[in-house]
Amino acid sequence: MLLGVFISIYIMTLVLQMIVPFIVRETIVFGVTVPDQNIKHPVLANMKKRYAQIVGGTGIVLLIVMIISYNILTSESNQSMVLLGCLFSMLTLSMVLYWVNHQKILTLKKQEQWGVNIKQVRAVDLTARSRDEMLPWSFFAIPLGIAGFLIIYSILHYDQMPTNIAVHWGPNGEADAWRNKTYLSAISLPLSMLMMQCMMWGITDSIKRSAIKIAVNRKAESLEDQLKTRKYMSWQILLVSYALTVLLTVLQLSNIYPAMTVGYKLLPVFVLFLAVVLGSLFIYVVKKRKYRVRYEENIDSQIMDVDEDRYWRGGLIYMNRQDPSIFVEKRFGVGWTMNLANPRGYIVIVLPFLLLLLISIFSL
Amino acid sequence: MFIQIEPQSDVPIYEQVTRQIIEGIARGDMKQGDTLPSVRSLAADLGVNMHTVNKSYHELEAKGIIAIRAKSGAIIRSTEERALTHAQLQQIEKNLKPVVAEGMVLGATVEQIEHMMKKVFADLQIPAEGV
Numbered sequence: 470m471l472l473g474v475f476i477s478i479y480i481m482t483l484v485l486q487m488i489v490p491f492i493v494r495e496t497i498v499f500g501v502t503v504p505d506q507n508i509k510h511p512v513l514a515n516m517k518k519r520y521a522q523i524v525g526g527t528g529i530v531l532l533i534v535m536i537i538s539y540n541i542l543t544s545e546s547n548q549s550m551v552l553l554g555c556l557f558s559m560l561t562l563s564m565v566l567y568w569v570n571h572q573k574i575l576t577l578k579k580q581e582q583w584g585v586n587i588k589q590v591r592a593v594d595l596t597a598r599s600r601d602e603m604l605p606w607s608f609f610a611i612p613l614g615i616a617g618f619l620i621i622y623s624i625l626h627y628d629q630m631p632t633n634i635a636v637h638w639g640p641n642g643e644a645d646a647w648r649n650k651t652y653l654s655a656i657s658l659p660l661s662m663l664m665m666q667c668m669m670w671g672i673t674d675s676i677k678r679s680a681i682k683i684a685v686n687r688k689a690e691s692l693e694d695q696l697k698t699r700k701y702m703s704w705q706i707l708l709v710s711y712a713l714t715v716l717l718t719v720l721q722l723s724n725i726y727p728a729m730t731v732g733y734k735l736l737p738v739f740v741l742f743l744a745v746v747l748g749s750l751f752i753y754v755v756k757k758r759k760y761r762v763r764y765e766e767n768i769d770s771q772i773m774d775v776d777e778d779r780y781w782r783g784g785l786i787y788m789n790r791q792d793p794s795i796f797v798e799k800r801f802g803v804g805w806t807m808n809l810a811n812p813r814g815y816i817v818i819v820l821p822f823l824l825l826l827l828i829s830i831f832s833l
Numbered sequence: 834m835f836i837q838i839e840p841q842s843d844v845p846i847y848e849q850v851t852r853q854i855i856e857g858i859a860r861g862d863m864k865q866g867d868t869l870p871s872v873r874s875l876a877a878d879l880g881v882n883m884h885t886v887n888k889s890y891h892e893l894e895a896k897g898i899i900a901i902r903a904k905s906g907a908i909i910r911s912t913e914e915r916a917l918t919h920a921q922l923q924q925i926e927k928n929l930k931p932v933v934a935e936g937m938v939l940g941a942t943v944e945q946i947e948h949m950m951k952k953v954f955a956d957l958q959i960p961a962e963g964v
Contacts, residue, residue: 592837593878595854595863598870680877688835775840775880792880793873 472539474743475552479535481747482556483528485754486563489802490517492758496684497800499570500784502776504584505686505768512577516570524563531555567801571784590772592683594692601696603677603703609670612714616663619721620656626725627655634724638739644730657828658724662717664825669710671817672796673703676805679794686768694760698798701756702805705749712745754803834862838879846881850889855898858909859957865911869899872907897921 496503498513499520538551578584623630627650634654635644648654676699684691719738723729780789787797788810795814796805807814836853838846857863869875872890876883890907893899897915899907936946 588839589841590837590839591879592835593875595834595836595857595870595875597878598874599868678873678877680880682878683835685837772837789880791882793877793883794880 471549472536472552475556476532476535477743477747479532479552479556479559481751483525483532483559485803486559487521487525487528488754488758490520492754492761492803493799493801494684495762495764496774499567499574500781500800501571501574501578502584502774502778503574503578504587504773504776505684505764505770506587506773507581507583507767508764509767510577513574516573520563520566520570523566524559527562528559531559568783584773584776587773588771589775590685591775592685592688594681594683594688597681597683597692597696601677601681602700603673604707606670606674608707609666609673609710612666612710613663613670615714615718616659616666619659619718620663623656623659623721623725624652627652630655630725631727635720635730638720638735643735653831655724658717658721661825661828662714662721664821664828665713666710668818668821668825669706671821672805673706675795675814675817676702679796679805680792682798684762685772685774686770687762687764690762694762697760698757701753705753708749709746712742716742750803757803840881846879847885847889847892850875850879850886851892854889854893855896856957858898863909865909865914867909868905869907869909 490499495508496505499516503510503513532555535552535555539548542548542551630650632650633647634650635646636648636654636657637644637646639645648657681692681695681699683695716738719729719735723735729735777789778784780792781787781800784800785806787806787808789808790810792808792811795808795811795817797808798804799806807818834857836850836857838849838853840846842849844852854863854869869890870878872883872886876886879886890899890901893907894901897918898910900910900914901907933946936949
């Protein structure tokens with residue numbers, strides 16, 4: 470069971486790592502802005518291909534190592550150590566390769582003076598906002614209501630709960646850690662659920678307020694890509710939020726009604742949760758790739774998008790004081806990343822996260 | 834309707850935004866009654882401070898081109914609402930003066946400058962007629 474769950478997560482991560490260079494904007498290669506005029510430089514395509522080959526090849530070797538050592542090793546702690554070790558080796562390798570390629574492209578860009586004499590322009594569609602299809606906040610308020618209801622319900626049924634409250638569950642759906650019953654530990658689960666839902670709501674709301682970025686030389690297509698990305702992102706977050714709500718609600722109810730946990734009754738809920746989370750991510754990536762702006766050849770134009778490389782530390786961490794956006798699309802990876810120079814982001818994301826951490830420390 | 838700004842240009846960004854919106858209206862890309870995006874979203878999309886966009890919107894309001902309403906946002910005023918006043922004409926003349934003067938100093942004739950004016954007028958009208 471553990472191997473099955475872990476391997477599916479591992480394969481998912483491996484595939485994502487391999488295809489990242491092919492799903493992000495073509496004008497950003499390994500975290501470096503490439504002007505539209507140089508986009509078909511032969512080095513770039515080669516570099517992406519090599520990266521995918523090395524990560525993929527090593528990933529498969531590690532996968533075989535995982536399966537063999539899992540069957541040889543007998544102690545559970547050794548098994549999980551090997552599994553985690555392999556996952557992190559794969560991630561480290563892809564990060565190192567990313568870094569090497571990032572530096573190589575930076576040097577090449579400097580040497581060949583890409584974009585030196587090209588005017589940098591930022592384009593905005595004034596009607597884009599009216600076409601934005603992100604889900605309204607009310608969709609995210611429903612799970613919040615459920616969490617609130619569950620907290621009240623748990624307090625009302627406090628006497629009915631067992632003296633030891635399950636706070637942690639293994640991958641097979643069986644509780645494996647308990648705490649003494651107090652009012653805090655009785656509601657810690659729905660309380661953490663509330664915080665996670667707040668975070669997801671905050672993320673969606675912040676993405677909504679963040680920039681719709683248009684490529685100046687491919688305006689119509691890139692706008693379409695942006696609108697679709699935003700729409701599917703909000704759907705994905707909503708789906709994860711609902712899945713989480715269902716999972717944690719069932720777990721909390723099983724604390725109030727212990728009969729629910731008899732046998733492997735909770736297992737399907739765990740499997741379903743994992744399937745929804747991984748599945749929605751997969752669909753998001755597929756959709757993202759579908760609407761991605763494609764370049765057949767170098768673009769012959771006098772203008773290019775604003776080169777924001779100097780705001781990206783190592784091409785991964787975004788810090789731009791001037792930019793009011795809280796979230797920007799990742800330059801290497803799937804999804805969005807925070808503008809660390811914008812204090813609003815800390816309130817929306819870090820505050821609920823800290824509260825979540827506090828709840829776990831004190832009650833779990 | 835697309836607008837484009839150059840962050841590295843000598844022209845301040847709020848000025849670029851104002852000009853582009855005015856040109857968009859002149860061209861007919863935006864019509865009376867159309868709403869401009871909220872200050873917050875336009876600032877986010879442009880990647881600039883909210884004050885920059887705010888300044889531009891207030892300038893457009895002062896010129897009588899848009900009306901800023903508390904609930905519905907910035908709306909482009911109708912041609913009747915923005916009927917040309919004497920003061921506005923004077924302002925336009927004042928703005929034209931340095932440009933024409935520059936032309937004179939460099940040796941442009943009245944005919945050449947007149948021709949330029951007509952050309953700019955025609956350029957802005959062409960897409961509108963196409964629609």
